[in-house]
Amino acid sequence: MHKTLSQYLVEQQRQGFLLSEDLKALIEGIARSCKSIAHVVAKGALGGVLGNQGTDNVQGEAQKKMDVISNNILLQANEWTGHLAGMASEEMDTIYKIPNSYPKGKYLLLFDPLDGSSNIDVNVSIGTIFSILKAPEDSLNRELTEADFLQAGSQQVAAGYALYGPQTLLMLTIGHGVVCFTLDKDVGTWLLTQENIQIPTETKEFAINMSNSRHWDTPVQNYIHDCLAGTTGPRGKDFNMRWVASMVAEVHRILQRGGIFLYPWDKRDPNKAGKLRLMYEANPMSFLIEQAGGASVDTVNRILDIQPSQLHQRVSVILGSKNEVETVKQYFV
Ligand SMILES: O=P(O)(O)OC[C@H]1O[C@](O)(COP(=O)(O)O)[C@@H](O)[C@@H]1O
Numbered sequence: 001m002h003k004t005l006s007q008y009l010v011e012q013q014r015q016g017f018l019l020s021e022d023l024k025a026l027i028e029g030i031a032r033s034c035k036s037i038a039h040v041v042a043k044g045a046l047g048g049v050l051g052n053q054g055t056d057n058v059q060g061e062a063q064k065k066m067d068v069i070s071n072n073i074l075l076q077a078n079e080w081t082g083h084l085a086g087m088a089s090e091e092m093d094t095i096y097k098i099p100n101s102y103p104k105g106k107y108l109l110l111f112d113p114l115d116g117s118s119n120i121d122v123n124v125s126i127g128t129i130f131s132i133l134k135a136p137e138d139s140l141n142r143e144l145t146e147a148d149f150l151q152a153g154s155q156q157v158a159a160g161y162a163l164y165g166p167q168t169l170l171m172l173t174i175g176h177g178v179v180c181f182t183l184d185k186d187v188g189t190w191l192l193t194q195e196n197i198q199i200p201t202e203t204k205e206f207a208i209n210m211s212n213s214r215h216w217d218t219p220v221q222n223y224i225h226d227c228l229a230g231t232t233g234p235r236g237k238d239f240n241m242r243w244v245a246s247m248v249a250e251v252h253r254i255l256q257r258g259g260i261f262l263y264p265w266d267k268r269d270p271n272k273a274g275k276l277r278l279m280y281e282a283n284p285m286s287f288l289i290e291q292a293g294g295a296s297v298d299t300v301n302r303i304l305d306i307q308p309s310q311l312h313q314r315v316s317v318i319l320g321s322k323n324e325v326e327t328v329k330q331y332f333v
């Protein structure tokens, strides 16, 4: 018999893994929101949810209808529960403070409501990424500010993602390893299907958007060049390549069978630190990857140690199998 998400969380509490009632209920609430999003995603053209919304988000990216729908589902499902002080999302200009008419809680929820937007209309895997922080103690008796969210990824108390693919999955860490739940759509329940997920330390598979290669920095060019050289090159082995263009799908593959994922800084827009967002993508994914025995860096620095200075901050990301990340780091020193 598979355990349900609630049974798993109660068990974690009993084992003393510092899981408050509020945090437990918050995670269950996020999982319920992801179930709703999965339902809408699956309707596709029948639900009239494909295509563009006709608006841009704060980062100047065209929003898909599903970006906006998913964002609203997460806001509406979690604002009234009393577990949160505020929320922040890739799709909102600034933070969302819990309205005064609702009870205020002690956690902050940050999310990428729909990751892999370019894949929505072509029926390729997409997901929802989330990160939970504690609101600073002193913020509970005053107006919440953006600065309250600017905490290093190492401060996360939980993180995870839902993956809307051939199966609907929920990957979760509360700081004690990584577990995976599969949505049983017949009964609408998340059931525990994998525990103690461990990323193999070695790999022969990389994921990078090769079309950007002429814009890469020299260390990235050198690293990929050596991978492509295969058995006759300095790495002495043949590599395979994958690029789904949904970070959730790439990270999921790496959590299952190892690999390395790179979305590095490049010269297309030299003032941008990278494409991916630190608070909504890089931090939660880095927490999961480290909890599964992998590594995650910008170039040489651990992503979870970065002190954010802006809510929508971007970052260069290199994550995956530990020894391969270590190898890439050597190209930067
Ligand atoms: O289209 P590109 O440049 O290959 O970028 C793909 C990357 O962009 C992202 O889609 C960004 O996520 P959003 O869809 O949430 O904007 C990542 O999931 C993915 O790794």
Ligand SMILES: [Mg+2]
Pocket (backbone or CB within 6 Å): 112, 114, 115, 116, 247, 281
């Ligand atoms: Mg994303």
Ligand SMILES: [Mg+2]
Pocket (backbone or CB within 6 Å): 067, 090, 112, 113, 114, 115, 116, 117
């Ligand atoms: Mg997104």
